[in-house]
Amino acid sequence: QRQTSDAPFFMIPTAPEGGANNNSPACKIEVPERLTVSHGALVRNGLTDRCICLPVREAVDAEILLVHSEEYLEAVKQTPHMTLEDLKEFTLQYGDVYFHPNIYHCAKLAVGSALQLVDSVLMGKVKNGMALVRPPGHHSMRSAANGFCVFNNVAIAAQYAKQKYGVKRILIVDWDIHHGQGVQYCFEDDPSVLYFSWHRYEHQKFWPNLKDSDYDIVGKGEGAGFNINVPWNKVGMENSDYLSVFCHVLLPIAYEFCPDLVLVCAGFDSAIGDLEGEMCATPDIFAHLTYLLMNLAEGKLCAVLEGGYNLTSLAQSVCQTVQTLLGDPLPPLTNLTGPCRSTLESLQCVRAAHRQHWSCLRHAVDLPTFEISTIRIKSSGEENKDEAEVWEEQKSPEEKIWPEPPKRVSPRVCSAVVLPDGVVCPDACERLSSSEDLGPHLLTLKKDFLKDADDSAVTALSRVFSLIDKMKNNEIRNGLALVGDAAMTMTCVVQHVAAEVDSRVFLVCVGNGNIPGHIIEDGKTLVVQISGEDTEEQGSKYYVPVCLKKGCTDTSGFAQAMFSLLLPLGYQHNPSLVLLVRMPGSGVCDIMWQQLTALLQSFAQGHTLVLLQEDDKACVGPTASILLGNPAPPLGQLPASLKEDAEAVERLRSRLQADWNLLLATAPENG
Ligand code: Q9C
Ligand code: ZN
Structure with a gap:
């Protein structure tokens, strides 16, 4: 055995x-x-x-x-x-x-x-x-x-x-x-x-x-x-x-x-x-x-x-x-x-x-x-060195002081899930389903966002908010929610989190769908959307639309976007929460999705919330596996990506590198 x-x-x-x-x-x-x-x-x-x-x-x-x-x-x-x-x-x-x-x-x-x-x-x-x-x-x-x-x-x-x-x-x-x-x-x-x-x-x-x-x-x-x-x-x-x-x-x-x-x-x-x-x-x-x-x-x-x-x-x-x-x-x-x-x-x-x-x-x-x-x-x-540099060089490297890295504490619960009744909870995940998991948000939710929503949607969203609170208190490392409307939930979550001081959200949205402008404009939320939709959208410092010609099915293009865009942006934004949303019909394959989920664990001390729409129920297992800390399966030897996709990613890098300089991979002329 x-x-x-x-x-x-x-x-x-x-x-x-x-x-x-x-x-x-x-x-x-x-x-x-x-x-x-x-x-x-x-x-x-x-x-x-x-x-x-x-x-x-x-x-x-x-x-x-x-x-x-x-x-x-x-x-x-x-x-x-x-x-x-x-x-x-x-x-x-x-x-x-x-x-x-x-x-x-x-x-x-x-x-x-x-x-x-x-x-x-x-x-x-x-x-x-x-x-x-x-x-x-x-x-x-x-x-x-x-x-x-x-x-x-x-x-x-x-x-x-x-x-x-x-x-x-x-x-x-x-x-x-x-x-x-x-x-x-x-x-x-x-x-x-x-x-x-x-x-x-x-x-x-x-x-x-x-x-x-x-x-x-x-x-x-x-x-x-x-x-x-x-x-x-x-x-x-x-x-x-x-x-x-x-x-x-x-x-x-x-x-x-x-x-x-x-x-x-x-x-x-x-x-x-x-x-x-x-x-x-x-x-x-x-x-x-x-x-x-x-x-x-x-x-x-x-x-x-x-x-x-x-x-x-x-x-x-x-x-x-x-x-x-x-x-x-x-x-x-x-x-x-x-x-x-x-x-x-x-x-x-x-x-x-x-x-x-x-x-x-x-x-x-x-x-x-x-x-x-x-x-x-x-x-x-x-090259010419400025004085500070010369002085730094004279200082013996052994005299350099740096703070001891802080303790890395694992929350008691690694992965918590919010699932509709009848969907089985993956092994080793903790399901939020008791009444105390509804959190204190139920009433505000009904009043502010969901006047017309049915009770189960309100209950689900309330549990998602509770999950976020528990991540913030470091009681839970990460979470997954299977919801009726991923786009709506995403909007509510971003608003909920952005209301707090010092919060920064890294929103990674896979698939087509509209991202409401008001959740981007506050500078706390950095949005990267990978889709097959050429939205003609210009984008901004905090909104990065990555449009792949064949959508998320082009594995090589997607991988390139992950390493050369997502990772540098995530590191530089240094979020307190990663929100990963899979829009219905995104076309992303499970392995790519798992690799993406895994890479995003680099940020926010692993505080990732994944939103899946009920149609994507089959994805709960593969996602939970990654959230629980298993390695993602290999993508296989990647073929060349589509020229258009590679160029689209490069154009984005060029546009954004003045604001996010971890995107830089070339030296500016006459620097
Ligand atoms: N100051 C390893 O780190 N001495 N080997 C260099 C220049 C040799 C290092 C002298 C350093 C060998 C495994
Ligand atoms: Zn060495």
């Missing part, structure tokens, strides 16, 4: 001593405390109790040889028996790596742990998980140790998954701040492994100073297009910069690729406070990065620790990642000010370099040809 656990697991092999170096006896930053401190934080936050802890094992030779050469393995095998003198000498042939007598043992445990995780996920024993291991792996190459890495844990895990389980397509997301050149070299001609890495680059001035790390390295031969490098050419990148790369590069391509397994090179030196990365993204960004990958590959995600050297920042980031794998609501991200100019240049270049390989980029506007972008960006060396 298939045993499925709700919890991811983590594991920690025996922590090694710091390695030997030719001058200093040990590496100063890649230290055992990285694991003990991370583990301690998981324990303190009650997260270890919710995980399954798998035993570690040593990888066997055959597994290491999936990626490394026999000569290299034999050489590393000798290190436990070497004198300190010999170790120093051995270390010298590699770059930035330290060999301690017990590192071979630890490196075998690190690989073995990653493989245990892959085994458990692919055998369905756990949904997902994180391996807390060291030494890290992504810099190590076929025949060379490098950058604190001995064996390439994640590259071996990918080869192992292909070989042992016949996995066809693997996505590797490397969010460590260094380029995992070892992973790139391993898969550069392999179209079955899509490798994505962002990394501090500074026009090749940052370690490991390789031309191979630039955006124009896209893979070779069969593997052309399956290597994505996003260089950070400045330090100090923030949450907005990371999110815009996910929205405008990684997610569109990853969904088009449609992996069967997601591996994450989970380095946290890309977080604030890290002296290697010198970036400013906060630990809670990793909750979002993790979540955005969890609806690929049916949720089969294995994160494997790489770098991360500020112990405070590292521990917080690890907790954010694990808590997301466990399904807790996401923290709200504030201060999303949009990407900086340097990020826009990188985005533009990466998109230009990959447009010939991925149909989601085919109709992107304002992309220079590949040659032009190469010259333009590569020549831009020293």
Whole structure:
């Protein structure tokens, strides 16, 4: 019998001593405390109790040889028996790596742990998980140790998954701040492994100073297009910069690729406070990065620790990642000010370099040809820095202070439903049907909105309002209502919520239908409507009509709208409630609908209210499944979207990006 656990697991092999170096006896930053401190934080936050802890094992030779050469393995095998003198000498042939007598043992445990995780996920024993291991792996190459890495844990895990389980397509997301050149070299001609890495680059001035790390390295031969490098050419990148790369590069391509397994090179030196990365993204960004990958590959995600050297920042980031794998609501991200100019240049270049390989980029506007972008960006060396920037740079990254991420509390009830009599409540949902669920709104409702409505409509609406109140009090995470008139309910709900101070609603309406103007004009409600109706409607800052030629049946066009419009808009609006409405006859397929529902959980700490019309009763089950935290099924490898649809989405982006700068994916001329 298939045993499925709700919890991811983590594991920690025996922590090694710091390695030997030719001058200093040990590496100063890649230290055992990285694991003990991370583990301690998981324990303190009650997260270890919710995980399954798998035993570690040593990888066997055959597994290491999936990626490394026999000569290299034999050489590393000798290190436990070497004198300190010999170790120093051995270390010298590699770059930035330290060999301690017990590192071979630890490196075998690190690989073995990653493989245990892959085994458990692919055998369905756990949904997902994180391996807390060291030494890290992504810099190590076929025949060379490098950058604190001995064996390439994640590259071996990918080869192992292909070989042992016949996995066809693997996505590797490397969010460590260094380029995992070892992973790139391993898969550069392999179209079955899509490798994505962002990394501090500074026009090749940052370690490991390789031309191979630039955006124009896209893979070779069969593997052309399956290597994505996003260089950070400045330090100090923030949450907005990371999110815009996910929205405008990684997610569109990853969904088009449609992996069967997601591996994450989970380095946290890309977080604030890290002296290697010198970036400013906060630990809670990793909750979002993790979540955005969890609806690929049916949720089969294995994160494997790489770098991360500020112990405070590292521990917080690890907790954010694990808590997301466990399904807790996401923290709200504030201060999303949009990407900086340097990020826009990188985005533009990466998109230009990959447009010939991925149909989601085919109709992107304002992309220079590949040659032009190469010259333009590569020549831009020293820019003028303002004084604030210079001062910021002098401040040591370890002195940076940031607030500890607030506790993420799961409401007692995950999903509540309001259903007409006779419709069965989905398993694990809580039905609102008692008289106290009518809430205090019944009388006002009758008076204000529903003079002519029948009693059952008034009762239903009253329960919907009660559900919203309970979301606001964090008693319920999300809700679903099957109502007689979705459009009318939507209007009432928006008015009800907008009446409160500080409320912001993100209304996502799928299908045709009129959105009353007065619910848009207050600036609290941001409306995105995806339909097949060319309403000739201009739209405004707060009303974004996305008109697809074949309506919501064009999966690729719809997906593009989700990543390049909906996600950035939602993040920047930072709503307190997401209202997702499915108009009758919208034509959206169930899987697309589930993916949409899932992605919207990124906002408002998961406070989503879904409105379905009674005709769409069959959709209650699939929607509830997502609201309860199950991953959405894969969309399949996406074909090219209709040219008209791609262009319509691009036009909207261009129109709106002055108001919502997370929509930007190109650098303005002469900026
Ligand atoms: N200050 C990992 O994060 N040293 N490795 C660079 C420049 C090597 C980092 C020196 C950093 C290796 C897994
Ligand atoms: Zn790193």
